[in-house]
Amino acid sequence: MLELISRLGQRGLDGAQSIGSSGLFLLRVLARRPDLPRLWPAIRAQLYFIGVLSCLIIVVSGLFIGMVVGLQGYNTLEKFGAGSQLGQLLALSIARELGPVISALLFAGRAGSALTAEIGLMKATEQLASMDMMGIDPLGRIIYPRFLAGLIALPVLSLIFTVVAIYGGYFIGVQWLGVDSGSFWSNMQAAVNFRLDVASGIIKSVVFAFVAIWIAMFQGFTCIPTAQGISQATTRTVVYSSLAVLGFDFLLTAMMIGGW
């Protein structure tokens, strides 16, 4: 029994230490004056890798999710004779929730895991240590460009997801199920408030980007530099990022609905 309690305590201490060191890691990344012109090629390369190469999965997922929401929404609304409200349902559910959350989950799965594996491999092959020995801080040269690129890429990906998903719902609702195109768009226009709905979605995706990229970078940077260690770190990135995104989504939604 005592051993169980001590093991539990040890896990608690390890968890607290890990949170503390990830906080210090974040501080060390952010508390620097970056030489942006010098870093720009690296940031541009990461924007391409994190952002442009994620477009396909974002567009395809957005299209299918929009189509499914359109189909399910129309069937439910039609029971109450409110099929013409489909545009409103689609825009609000996707712009406020599905767009930012699903983009962030896909981002964590595709880009986050790849970044953890990349940084972990750089650590295992002593590339980070050799950079350190050259008098170049890997936090500034390797981590910072990826951090910035992630912060820029995810909100844009989230917007792309939202637009494509709405068009997916439009295709199902208007082109296939016969909802009037005029009422689809005009109901959407009447119901959607830019500040409350679109801006809140963008704020959410910025927060999710921050959390997901922080977790990915920290896991890669602190992983055990072996094949097994990198694989475990990659798994942790996906699990922790997904849970963090869902947790922060609840918090942010509660704050936004509560008018904070």
Place this chain on the structure above:
Amino acid sequence: MPSNLVEITDLRFSHDKRVIFNGVNIAVQRGKITAIMGPSGSGKTTLLRLIGALLTPDSGEILVNGSNIHQLSRSALYQARRKMGLLFQSGALFTHLSVFDNVAFPLREHTRLNEAMLRDIVLMKLEAVGLRGAASLMPSELSGGMARRVALARTIVLDPELMMYDEPFTGQDPISMGVLVRLIKRLNELLQTTTIIVSHDVNETCSIADYVYLIAAGRVIGEGEPQALQQSTDPLIRQFIYGEADGVVPFHYPARPYAEELLDA
């Protein structure tokens, strides 16, 4: 200016409860080639990482150019490291950059040289290690020995005051090995670079070293000029220098008796 560029005093370091160094004292003379030799697992690579402040000792001090390297602020440490070069055992080339860009990387980060001048310097360094023709290759297209020579070119590109080589001769063919031995000696003579070589290759290392330290079991077991060590009668030193299997240092990791373990079905 102190005559010793690196001074290690009463160094103690443990890793995972295993004592690696237990009171090591080493002095590396400015402008000389100092070799650190010892059996596998004796902590030679760890020693280089401690000198470069990639690791922190439990106690003792390491002075580099008169400053305790582990008490420097982060920015001062990075300044100090610009004057050091460490050739990693694995080469540690950046896999996303070509050979040329790998060698150019420290120059691009630390200098404002124009591309034409930078190109000339990089090609000169690659010529020195015999790989000018491989400038456009990616690290994945190089053999292990070639990758280490590219890493050497990258390490010397800023002409450091202190060069540390971690097993520079491992995996080199006889021709490359001869060139590397001469190159290390020439760099040391021409640039007055202080050199620390960690190596198992007794003959090659002793042929260019000015002073040799032998470390084993967490301490310095012998030191002196190569000729003096080769003539030493100390059984510990003789066993290592002449590669004798039976001696003070056991070849086998501690284990139960062989026959007993085989019969223990």
